[in-house]
Amino acid sequence: MSALLEISGVTAFYGHSQALFGVDLEVAEGEVVALMGRNGMGKTTTIHSVMRLVPHRAGAIRFAGQPLGGLAPHRAARLGLGLVPEGRRAFAGLSVEENLVAAARSGAWGLREIYALFPRLEERRGQDARSLSGGEQQMLVIGRALMTNPRLLILDEATEGLAPLIRQEIWGVIRRLKAETGLAILVVDKSLKEMSRAADRAVILEKGRVVWADAMGALTQELADRYLGV
Ligand code: ATP
Numbered sequence: 001m002s003a004l005l006e007i008s009g010v011t012a013f014y015g016h017s018q019a020l021f022g023v024d025l026e027v028a029e030g031e032v033v034a035l036m037g038r039n040g041m042g043k044t045t046t047i048h049s050v051m052r053l054v055p056h057r058a059g060a061i062r063f064a065g066q067p068l069g070g071l072a073p074h075r076a077a078r079l080g081l082g083l084v085p086e087g088r089r090a091f092a093g094l095s096v097e098e099n100l101v102a103a104a105r106s107g108a109w110g111l112r113e114i115y116a117l118f119p120r121l122e123e124r125r126g127q128d129a130r131s132l133s134g135g136e137q138q139m140l141v142i143g144r145a146l147m148t149n150p151r152l153l154i155l156d157e158a159t160e161g162l163a164p165l166i167r168q169e170i171w172g173v174i175r176r177l178k179a180e181t182g183l184a185i186l187v188v189d190k191s192l193k194e195m196s197r198a199a200d201r202a203v204i205l206e207k208g209r210v211v212w213a214d215a216m217g218a219l220t221q222e223l224a225d226r227y228l229g230v
Contacts, residue, residue, distance in 0.1 A: 002028060002029060003026045003027070003028055003062075004027055004028060004029050004031075004063065004064060004151060004152055004184050005025070005026065005027040005050065005061075005062070005063050005152055005184070005186070006026050006060075006061070006062045006063075007023055007024060007025040007026070007046070007049070007050065007059070007060075007061050008024050008059055008060050008061075009022045009023075009024065009058060009059035009060065010022065010023045010024075010046070010049055010056045010058070010059035010060070010061060011023075011056060011057050011058040011059060012042075012045050012046075012048075012049050012054050012055070012056050012057065012208075013057055014054075018208065019042050019045045019054075019208050020042050020045055020046060020049065020056070020208045020209075021207075021208045021209045022058075022059065022209065023042070023046055023049075023059070023205070023208070023209070023210055024210055024213075025046065025203050025210065025213070027152060027184050027185075027186050028184065029151075029182075029184055030178075030182040030183075030184055031184055031185075031200050031201065032174075032178050032184070032185045032187065032198055032199045032200050032201075033185070033186050033187070033199060033200065033201050033202070033203060034187055034188075034189070034195040034198075034199035034201070034202040034203070034216060035047070035186060035187065035188045035202075035203050035205070036188070036192075036195070036202055036203070036204045036205070036227070036228060037204050037205035037206055037227065037228070038206075038227075038228060041205040041206055041207060041208065042205045042207070042208040042209075043156070043188045043205055044086060044156055044188070045208070046205065047083070047154055047156050047186070047188065049061065050063075050068070050076075050081065050154070050186075051073055051076055051077065051081060051083050051154070052068060052071055052072065052073045052075075052076045053073055056069070063076070063079055063080070063081060063151075063152070064079060064080065064151060066079060077148070078105075079151075080149070080150050080151035080152060081150060081151075081152055081154065082145035082146065082148050082149075082150025082152065082153045082154065083145060083154045083156070084138075084141050084142050084145050084153070084154065084155045084156065084158050085141075085156055086156045086157045086160070088134065088137040088138050088141055089141060090129035090130075090132065090137045090140045090141055090144075091129055092128070092129055092130040093128065093129075093130070094128070094129055095125065095126050095127060095128060095129065096121050096124050096125050096126070096127055096129060096132070096140055097111065097125040097126065099129050099140055099143075099144055100114055100121075100140070100143055100144060100147050101147075102144075103144040103145070103147040103148050104147045104148075105147070105148050105149050106149070107149025108149060108181075109146045109147055109148075109149050110147070113146075114143040114146060114147060117143070117146075117173055117176070117177075118139045118140075118142075118143055118173070120136055120139065121136070121139055121140060121143055124136060133166075134161065134162055134163075134166075135162050135163065135166030135169070135170070138158060138159070138162060138166070138170060139169075139170070139173075141158075142155075142158065142170070142173070150183070151183075151184065152183075152184045152185070152186060153177070153183055153184070153185045153186075154185075154186045154187075155174070155185065155186070155187045155188065155189070156188045157188055157189060157190070158170060158187070158189065159171065159189055159191065159194075160189075160190065167191070167194075171191075171194045171197070171198065174187065174198050175197065175198050178198060187199065192219075192224055192228060195216070196216055196217075196219070199216045200215065200216060201213070201214065201215055201216055202214065202215075202216050202219050204223075204227045204228070206227060211227060212227060
């Protein structure tokens, strides 16, 4: 498998405060990679560096062989990075379908494919996005990211704060995306159990450094306690 996303030696700062200290991470075509670590360890900053929402000061980020350094965020997104950001942000004042259509770019994903994945969105297609439940809004935000026809889908805490049943539904969709479409996915989430079922590999961050990276199956309970326990 060739690397679709290659992050090497990336450092990032917020003002004078350093958040990343030389992060290395790769996602191959068709691979699901779990980015893990306790709160504040640098997961979102790593994702924001990829999306060019935080500038990286050293190191390199390549996507599909192309260096992302210096690209504006919207240009990086157009190369095929689909981000589902932390916190749900559907466009209020637009219907479900308008939200989806606004994100559309030509490719395999269109309204029909999104509605097949999330039948509830089809049921609510004419409703204002504001009237959706939290879980439905999250489905809409994922649907919107897919409408951009990404080569890599990045999910930052996509199930946070949702009811258990909705969470399971979203994890079911992630597993279907992997099995049926072979989409590459980088996922940040708190559920070790769900990550274990869905991810091929895991990368663990601690204080802005990668402290462990291997096949998901190699992550023992002892390692999880050490790096992820509270
Ligand atoms: P969480 O699960 O809480 O989102 P995280 O692993 O995603 O955690 P980051 O949000 O990347 O961690 O934060 C990494 C470090 O950078 C933390 O020390 C955090 O306090 C700091 N940080 C994050 N965002 C900012 C910001 N906008 N300004 C200043 N410091 C920040």
